[in-house]
Amino acid sequence: MKHLLTKPSQWLVAACAVTALSVWSATRYTPLEASSHREAPLIADDPLADNTDVYAFKDPSDPERIVLIADYIPFQLPQGGPNYSTFGENIRYEIHIKNKTTNPTVDDITYRFTFTRTNEDPSTFFNIRLNKQNLKTTYVCEKSVGGGAFTTIVANGVVPAYNIGPRSITSGAGLAKASYTDYRQGTVTTAAGGAGEQVFCGSSDDPFYVDLGAIFDLAGLRANNGARDGLAKYNVHSIALSIPVSTLQATGQTAAAATSILDGNYVIGVWASASRPTMRTLSMSGGATTDNMAYTQVSRLGMPLMNEAIIPIGAKDAWNRAKPGAEADATDKYLSNPELALYMADNVPMNGAAPKPANQTYYGEAIPALRALRIQTKSLGSFDFRNGAAGLSGLTTAQRAGTVFEGAYGPYLLDNSAAKGGPRSVDIKPIFHTGVPNAIPYQLATGKNGNPLAAGKPFINNFLPVVGDMLRLNMAVPATPRTSPDFSNQGLLAAAVLGITDARYNGNTTIQNIPNMDGFPNGRRLEDEVVKIELQAVSGAVLAAIGLWYDDYTPGTTPSPATPQLKGVLNFTAGVEKNDTTFRTSFPYVQTPWQGTRIRR
Structure with missing residues (x-):
């Protein structure tokens, strides 16, 4: 994934304009587009x-x-x-x-x-x-x-x-x-x-x-x-x-x-x-x-x-120049420790949170708008998913048995060295870089009986193990009718909520067509509220869906995983909940453009 410096760029003068020359370095990128x-x-x-x-x-x-x-x-x-x-x-x-x-x-x-x-x-x-x-x-x-x-x-x-x-x-x-x-x-x-x-x-x-x-x-x-x-x-x-x-x-x-x-x-x-x-x-x-x-x-x-929102400004131009599968090695690190997560954690432990990892600074106190999105620090009493923490990297060989973590992609998905401090390699990184397999532990908490590493209810499989940023879609998943009362622009998060809480779906662990399984990040529909979904995902909502609950849930003492913290995440709003106009009901689905003589701002 590294690109060697081959030739310095040159700007031509007079009547020539160079529009896309790039310089690639073995240690960093310096592109021009x-x-x-x-x-x-x-x-x-x-x-x-x-x-x-x-x-x-x-x-x-x-x-x-x-x-x-x-x-x-x-x-x-x-x-x-x-x-x-x-x-x-x-x-x-x-x-x-x-x-x-x-x-x-x-x-x-x-x-x-x-x-x-x-x-x-x-x-x-x-x-x-x-x-x-x-x-x-x-x-x-x-x-x-x-x-x-x-x-x-x-x-x-x-x-x-x-x-x-x-x-x-x-x-x-x-x-x-x-x-x-x-x-x-x-x-x-x-x-x-x-x-x-x-x-x-x-x-x-x-x-x-x-x-x-x-x-x-x-x-x-x-x-x-x-x-x-x-x-x-x-x-x-x-x-x-x-x-x-x-x-x-x-x-x-x-x-x-x-x-x-x-x-x-x-x-x-x-x-x-x-x-x-x-x-x-x-x-x-x-x-x-x-x-x-x-x-x-x-x-x-x-x-x-x-x-x-994932790539830092110093690497943005380089990322645009690369193709999926040829990203810089650092891209995996940006996904394993997403910058947005820094604003969803506090330096001072709160509500029984674990002490922050050494040499890590968080900024949650400065961003009150994201307070509802605090990341798990002691999920099930031990798992910390804040930037720089261990995440699931400390799983033993016995704990990994029967899960996708013991397979060929296990080291990639687990980032299984605590010293690496890549806690979100188990959820954010696969969502963006490989897709998510229908394999343990990536199944709903329904049927797991409190063990997130057990088999649960399937609700996603868009795993295409070609490492690189692509929008992945499983074409076998039926479309949710836009007129259905179950249709939600919350995509797979809405499907997860139904699969865990709705009596139509939470009584078994068989594959069912849960509404909105065709939504982001399994593909992307025009309606999907991707900003809210991605903010909730960075806050650990996907981890919670598979049974790695938020910190205010204590197994054996808390009646339900639907704790105030989880409800706060699910009820979080990014302020704008839908598009400013409708979508068409047939191809090309994107709506007629705004007319120049009718716009008032």
Whole structure:
């Protein structure tokens, strides 16, 4: 995973601009590019290549299809004319899929999109006039299987015009369309070549929601004091694919052929990227630019908030430059001791907490908004999961027997040396880097009878042991109907609560289709409240779900694991609970973009 320094970067002057040269060091990274919702230092210079979010979910309308969405170009003002945002011409936008463990650094399927812009009426400053459109954008979609040659599956896809306003879209002075929504839906196309992929490329409401202003002000969340969705009424550009399960499954099997809803042969890993030419030459007279054809990755994203809230600022640009499986060794350490956990623990032991590990400083006292999310320090009387603590690394050989910790991935998942001090290698690291197997101890506390290392009720299996950051999805898990009273944007945490507390599910240890098993981090639905889920996970909610309860539960004396601390974690709010608008009920599911003439801030 280390990269050797091979050649120093050079900046060219005059009419040349180098857009993606990088220097890699054997001890640290010094790259020149970055990406994703502005979470890395250099992405502000290149928003067209900024991959903001990735989604992967079972189509709620068709059990044999999977929807993949990659969003780009953040913080688009709907009224941001006269040159409205659109996909970049000299960028390769790609969606990558892994469905095999062989050749771990090679994509099993890649969809590549390249875009072309045309000005139909260069004589006007308007974007649309008299049925002509400037910055009119079309695309080519190519597909590669097993790292082979790319084949064109959409030769002339159309990106709908920006939703400027009614005169531009529906009047005779503009495009004279019946409605923007119908016009946009009409650009959905079916790919050639027999696989039957549906494809959409165009602007959408940004489906991500979070109180950005508060969370980046040292996690000062303001749940009861004017929380504001920092992405409300902004647009993004979406690349959306609806793909048959049989196209994505490693051996071409349908979802109906799965042996169970947790069949491990149906797990895929998904990530998206953007790449630019390594060199661009600008014309001194204002003419066309000239690019070389050597592309390098300048943006990538798999799991949400990975680079935003896990990777420290000094490594963010490097992380964007690498591919899954080629991350720096330190990335595992960031996951085993996530920085956010520092703000969920106190220096002074409270409520019977264990003394803090030597040479470790916490900041929980300074972040009162996260007080409800205190991490286990003496779970079941002995297990401390704060940064720098031992976690489960001290398990004996006898305790590891029959668990996934005695297998090939045991040392990776346990970080089984107390001196390493990587307590979250058992929960946060596998969620981001391998997926979670349907194996002991990763089963619900239901049926464990107080022993977290016993077999329990299965509720997840998205284990794809190709180490690296990807959004992992088990395609065999049925979609939870969005109209179901059990549907929750809390994803797998909601499924865990039902599996432990609901009489429909907690009376046995058999596999059942518990609502929201198809939610984050088993894939990611548009609705899923990933900020809250990840904060709860960092606070130890996943550990509690498998029976490593919070500190105020004492076996034999406390009546129920549903203690005040656990209830506080489950009732925690990050301030913004849902998107600022609805989602569509059919492909491409992302909502119609905000119209430029209707925005009030």
